Every structure is written in C-alpha cells, then in structure tokens.
Amino acid sequence: MTPWTDRAGRFSPLKAATFAGTLLPAMLLAWWWTAGTLGPRPVTEAIHETGDWAIRFLAMSLAVTPLRRIGQWPKLINVRRMLGLAALSYTLVHLLLYVADQKWNLGKVAGEIALRLYLTIGFAALLGLVALGSTSTDAMIRRLGKNWNRLHRIVYAIAALAAVHFFMQTKADVFEATIVAGLMMLLMFYRVAHRFSLSLSSPIVLAGLALAGAAATAGAELAWYGLATGIPPSRVFAANWHFAFQIRPMWWVLAVGLAAAVLGWIRMGSGLAGGRQADRERETSRRPSRAVA
Secondary structure (H helix, E strand, O other): OOOOEOOOOOEOHHHHHHHHHHHHHHHHHHHHHHHOOOOOOHHHHHHHHHHHHHHHHHHHHHHHHHHHHHHOOHHHHHHHHHHHHHHHHHHHHHHHHHHHHOOOOHHHHHHHHHHOHHHHHHHHHHHHHHHHHHOOOHHHHHHHOHHHHHHHOOHHHHHHHHHHHHHHHHOOOOHHHHHHHHHHHHHHHHHHHHHOOOOOOOHHHHHHHHHHHHHHHHHHHHHHHHHHOOOOHHHHHHHOOOOOOOOOHHHHHHHHHHHHHHHHHHHHHHHHHHHHHHHHHHHHHHOOOOOOO
C-alpha cells in the first residue's frame, strides 16, 4: 500500500494531497537552503523550521479525530497515521540538524540535553513520538490489541511537552507558540468533552469549548509572560483587547473553535434535512398507489 492509495489499492485523493502536504515544507526548506535565503546561519534556521513543522503536524494529527466527528467525515481517519509519522520525521530531522550544528559531537549533544531543561523536555517528546511511530503499523496494532490504544493515549502528554519546549526555545516572541499551545488545549478539550459523552456535533457544545480554549490560551500567555519576563499580567491581558497592531493568540484560537462550531451547525442542519427527506420518502413509499384512468 502506497501513501496515495487506500487499503483496497485504489487511488485516494485525500491521502495523496496529505502526503504531498507533508513533503512540501521539506522541499521548500531544501530550496531555500540551496538558494541561500536562510540567512547567515542556515542550519539554525533549518532547526527552527523543522521543529515548527513537527509540532504543526502533531497538532494536525490530533485534530483528525474531532474534525472527523464534527464534520462527519469518516475518511479523515485514513490520514491520521500519515500526519503523525510526518511529525516524527520532522522531529528526527530537527534533532539531526541540531547534532550537525554541534559539529557531530554526540557527547556535547547528550550533555546539552541533560543540562538544558527545554532540550530535556523536547527529547522526552521525541522519545514518545518514536514509541508511537514504531507501533503504528497494522502488525503492531494487531499484536498489542487493547494495549495499543492505551499506549497511544500518551500523544496528549507528548503534545504538552512539545508545546512547553516550543515556548522555552522561542524565548522572546512566543506568539506562534501561544497559538499552538492554545490549539493543543482546544483539541484536548474536545477529547474530554467526548469522554464525558458531550456531543461534538452540537454547535452549543462546540461554541462553549471554543470559549474555553480561548480563555486557556489567554491564561497560558499570561502565565508565560509573568514567569519568564516579569511583565505584569494586567498589561498582557489588556493587550488582548487592542487590535491596532496585532490580533492576539486567544482570538485566533477562538476563531478556530467557532469555525468548528459553524461546521457542526452546518453538518447538523444537513443531517436533519437528510433525515426529513428520508422520512418523506419512506412515507411516500407506504401510500397505496392509485391506478391512472
């Protein structure tokens, strides 16, 4: 089975588009490298780019299941493994480039990972992704049985570690790191809601989760700036209400959550319309036919 075919061997446009999308950042990065547009420190820039794409693909893989439920698109599950493996691949390249930046001195790399907390956290996330990636084959799924589901639940812990690593290595401008962390929390809220049997097809539930995700994003931003920079939380909070220069992360997360709520409302409406049409067809089929004179 190739990355662009389904289990029956048929060409899958969804899988083909997803596979191309996972390769595109690497191809662009290679192009920028050869073109000399990565700046005076291309390796460092490549380290950052691969790390950014690793956590983006991890977030996309986590988004598959709730989006499948909200949008009622069961075929989305076919690309979750591909996105997870893309996150692992970019993380491995991220580490490899870091090793290259350290002149292939593995002892120094190990020492840095042990002594620098953000590297320790990032390496722990990498080990978790390796564990998930190595057990993602059909053979391992059959072999592990129910234990496979238990093992792959650690993906949320991995996501949390990756988000913290993203915050810590970014240091100054944590705008994108805050958005990613907020989206990760929103995805976790979807999982918690489903676990407590809250319907992810309900626009009201989804809107509530969107508000919770936005509030959590604002809280994460307040906590980070308060702990890392000492900026008063009141100033950070006030910045969320000034749109002249930049739309703050909490609003982006809210927009994503509300977009999911709109999608749920549309799909619920189409489902009700389809159900009414089916009822009318069943009622018509029960009526006795009349002979035409």
